[in-house]
Amino acid sequence: xxxxxxxxxxxxxxxxxxxxxxxxxxxxxxxxxxxxxxxxxxxxxxxxxxxxxxxxxxxxxxxxxxxxxxxxxxxxxxxxxxxxxxxxxxxxxxxxxxxxxxxxxxxxxxxxxxxxxxxxxxxxxxxxxxxxxxxxxxxxxxxxxxxxxxxxxxxxxxxxxxxxxxxxxxxxxxxxxxxxxxxxxxxxxxxxxxxxxxxxxxxxxxxxxxxxxxxxxxxxxxxxxxxxxxxxxxxxxxxxxxxxxxxxxxxxxxxxxxxxxxxxxxxxxxxxxxxxxxxxxxx
Numbered sequence: 027x028x029x030x031x032x033x034x035x036x037x038x039x040x041x042x043x044x045x046x047x048x049x050x051x052x053x054x055x056x057x058x059x060x061x062x063x064x065x066x067x068x069x070x071x072x073x074x075x076x077x078x079x080x081x082x083x084x085x086x087x088x089x090x091x092x093x094x095x096x097x098x099x100x101x102x103x104x105x106x107x108x109x110x111x112x113x114x115x116x117x118x119x120x121x122x123x124x125x126x127x128x129x130x131x132x133x134x135x136x137x138x139x140x141x142x143x144x145x146x147x148x149x150x151x152x153x154x155x156x157x158x159x160x161x162x163x164x165x166x167x168x169x170x171x172x173x174x175x176x177x178x179x180x181x182x183x184x185x186x187x188x189x190x191x192x193x194x195x196x197x198x199x200x201x202x203x204x205x206x207x208x209x210x211x212x213x214x215x216x217x218x219x220x221x222x223x224x225x226x227x228x229x230x231x232x233x234x235x236x237x238x239x240x241x242x243x244x245x246x247x248x249x250x251x252x253x254x255x256x257x258x259x260x261x262x263x264x265x266x267x268x269x270x271x272x273x274x275x276x277x278x279x280x281x282x283x284x285x286x287x288x289x290x291x292x293x294x295x296x297x298x299x300x301x302x303x304x305x306x307x308x309x
């Protein structure tokens with residue numbers, strides 16, 4: 027019973043923290059663009075099941091009956107469940123639980139989309155996403171208002187930008203970067219936890235501070251910095267597959283559609299001015 031309770035509380039904590047990070051990243055109190063209740067519940071259930079599974083494995087080896095090196099590997103696999111869920115499992119829920127229309131005509135028309143599925147969301151949120159690491163889940167999602175308000179060349183440029191993320195394996199690289207951040211935090215615990223244990227009255231507070239400083243902060247910093255670089259790379263890919271003009275026009279039109287979101291940029295995305303300079307620098 028304790029295993030289920032801990033697994034549930036950890037799953038809930040992860041989802042709450044992911045929303046907080048999303049709010050801070052976009053500087054706006056709003057739900058993620060592709061959020062819906064069904065996918066959120068499925069995600070919560072999946073992370074709960076994975077955590078419970080690993081806790082049961084750990085419970086099978088009480089005390090010192092398991093090699094310390096093997097135990098460390100199991101514990102690291104346990105804490106890596108959340109990025110693994112986010113990058114491998116969540117795309118399945120997003121693709122099959124949202125109200126999406128498959129657009130095979132795009133897939134057949136543009137060679138750079140070979141091997142990727144293209145979907146149009148019926149929601150209007152002025153954004154596009156690339157997702158998936160496993161080949162069967164590699165997909166691009168466009169919001170309905172992009173298709174309705176951008177011309178054919180601009181839509182092609184947006185598709186090429188998202189295809190650039192997939193071609194350059196940006197999503198897989200972000201997953202690896204997340205694991206590196208987790209590994210850094212885990213290794214620091216071998217040094218800090220013996221010190222923290224000397225202050226039992228503050229142990230929960232100190233462990234919470236350690237988790238924030240040596241797990242969350244490095245992962246947040248590394249992935250945010252990397253995503254900015256990946257945006258530049260995807261923009262250059264789009265300009266080569268379409269044209270500099272079409273890519274810049276698409277970004278400027280998307281900025282208007284999103285009410286200046288591209289102009290202001292964010293932790294994970296450079297400002298529109300910087301992205302245009304990057305595209306022109308590639309001429």
